[in-house]
Amino acid sequence: MALPSYASPLERVWHYAYLAGCAAIFFFLIAPIVVIIPLSFNAEPYFTFTDRMLEFDPEGYSTRWYSSLLTFGMQDPEATGWAFWSDAWANANWVKAAKNSIIIGVCSTIVATGLGTLAALGLSRPEMPYRRAIMAILISPMIVPLIITATGMFFFYSNPCELLTLVGLDPQCGRLAGSYLGVILAHATLGIPFVIITVTATLVGFDQSLNRAAASLGANPRTTFFKVTMPLILPGVVSGALFAFVTSFDEVVAVLFIAGPDQQTIPRQMWNGIREQISPAILAVATLLVIFSIALLTTVELLRRRSERIRGVTPR
């Protein structure tokens, strides 16, 4: 990208204008995410920089919105010591939402990663029939608009046995809507395309002769899988799992349609907060989520490098 020494003055101007333009676009990408971090320490309930903040007056800054995350919904915010923490753990809305998000995220990630990895192994075999069509079906939860998916799930989870009545059965089964199982299955469905995509991408570079070598040395298919295949594709599986987890952790639409009041997740709580009583507490949550996404991004990047190193792909 360096400017050649023979560049004409016009080309120089153009080159620097181009770099300035790129800098502006990077600013557009990052600034909205960064700007909320200082605003979350605003002492006033405003969404803008107060004069005191701009003067760097310590009075203008406060962590009150962070502590309000703990106390919001508590029975006795005045309690001290152990009672305070147990109350926050049991009752505070944001804490409950975080617990739910983690439970639902982890369970749906396990389902999505397990099924998705198996399917990716099958899909990457050369003899797989109808590969393209099946792949298109399995990726479709990512492509179909979320509102359509959520609407379909809304009816299905309200009465999951309705389908069986079509074939003449009249089974009794409960609602999945408003249950943890329902939300977990829905989120697993939405996370599966990401697992498929990342794991098949890892398997493209996988050398099948390693499996044959293991077999020729007397390993049975299971040993081959756990001792040879799995360690090599593990980085892909883990990053697929992370994608699935983030999908679940960030998902609102399906939760709005099928979750009950007990399955309040962080995004749903944020959604309610934005629509009803908007307060800078939302920005405190947002800041925590940004820190969380930085941690995830770092993990994925490290995994990618490790994967390339194991497979002997030198980073370009």
Place this chain on the structure above:
Amino acid sequence: MANAALDPHAAIATTASGVGSGLLTTEDGKPLARALVRSQRRARKRAFLLVLPLLVFILVTFVVPIGQMLTRSFHNDGFSANMPQVSAWFAETERGTPPDEAAWTALATDLVASADARSIGVVGTRINYDMPGTRSLFTSTGRQVRGGMEPPYQANLLEINEDWGDPRLWSVMREASTPLTANFYLASMDRTRDETGAIQQVEEQQRIYATLFWRTFWLSAVITALTFILGFPIAHLLATLPMRRSNLLMILVLLPFWTSLLVRTTSWMVLLQQQGVVNDILVWLGVIGGSQRLQMIYNQTGTIIAMTHILLPFMILPLYSVMRTINPTYVRAARSLGATSWTAFRRVYFPQTLPGLGAGAMLVFILAVGYYITPALVGGSSGMLISNMIAQHMTGTLNWSMAAALAALLLGAVLVLYWVYDRLVGVDNLKLG
């Protein structure tokens, strides 16, 4: 087998099997060709069995529920199931037949039965979809006739409410007397049926769906174009910088990609509102006066800005992965042959980026067409998309058949785009991060 000795492979196979017959056989004496077919079939089956659990899972939790939901767009038995006698009369008579005494008797019997079974609300709601304002006609009549009704039915019903004589109402009831109907699709294209059953456009101020579809596609196209304009230079810069520095800048693209959608939408709400940071800066710079703060949110501007920001990484990443593979010597060769840098870009570099551009544009457009959260939060009423209308029918007006019809049209559009995407790019070439 004269030339078997000349074919080294055959020689090996025959020696291995130890049989000197004409066919090539495996060690245990089976014909080789058949054994090969069988082992291939077994391998195919094994591969398919690995995929099967997930395929079943997706079919049960995703494909079938959506199909089931879509059947509501053309199947609604709210009227026909609860008003059997008048439905039967409609089935026996021609379209356009004025209601005779038999029809009034059937209607009165059904109304009484439905009022007693407390299903009159469902019936009224179904008719209300096609003829707004009629739900109360059914419910109020139902309250008065509960427990029975005396003949003459026509005169008595007309006495309760003379709207029962409206030929348009009878035409709408005829439409609703079969559970299968195309009316919800007509309505989603701003069409309706008049009393003779002919299709016509609804009045001008009620034509909302066509506007909404048009707006959805238009805004998605604008957003796709904006992501291209902003994403192309970035992808180019990342692809041409040395790896170490481009990796560092890549983080600036990936961080928004990994940040929660709600966080990014919230940030834009904070930035763009009238007392927000952007307006503050503009006032401070003196671009606008303190009293003329710009309305940049709760309208189309808000939707466009926030969605462009959210979808930009989906344009940059495919463009980047294609640009990395473009050999820089082609551009240098063009320059050395006398092309200006603009010509070299236009004739040599840009055509090679088209696969990435196609992939990115399709992806952004598909995602934008179905967007719900961001327009719902920052779009106001003029930045609303078709998804928001579907949600409105699902949770607000509870007209589920209408929601299903709109969803079917949207899904159809997305599936066509997806099919094109698969043709152009191939879904298995989709890359993340």
